[in-house]
Amino acid sequence: MGYGVIRKKGSKIETMAMGVVKMTAIKDPYRRMSHILEKMYELLDCYHPDCMAIEAPFYSKNVQSMLKLGRAQGVAIAAALSRNVPVCEYAPRKIKMAVTGKGAASKEQVAGMLKRIMVVDEKAESLDATDALAVAVCHANQIALPGKPAAGGSWEAFVSKNPQRIVRK
Secondary structure (H helix, E strand, O other), X not given: OEEEEEEEEOOEEEEEEEEEXXXXXXXXXXXXXXXXXXXXXXXXXXXXXXXXXXXXXXXXXXXXXXXXXXXXXXXXXXXXXXXXXXXXXXXXXXXXXXXXXXXXXXXXXXXXXXXXXXXXXXXXXXXXXXXXXXHHHHHHHHHHOOOOOOOOOOHHHHHHHOHHHOOOO
């Protein structure tokens, strides 16, 4: 699980921290959740963020992978909320679009663009770390747009703008 912490001053975005919560040595899935929780508290207590932005889960063919991702995200979200840090969520395509201008960009293209637009450690641990940094940059860019809500908006706003996508039974 990657993480990225940024600071935005005006139009300048500065990398504060980035990395990966490593869990390969932890075999017990519940201990992995505990490790994520501990790392989240460490990051939250060190940087005192105004908001935590996450990538929305996407459906893949491997349901077990999606369940594991959901559990990990749930732990991270719970940690943020327990420290009164609001959480915002962005779709993968929106994140890629915000960083590269292309919603179908590869992880390598996202990492390359981040290295061009801000200071990113050349030896970034992994693409998970640069992906996490991209989520933070996406959020920072969203709050900079005039007339746009800080988060992706509410469900009520979505329903009112997309009545044709709502199925009523």
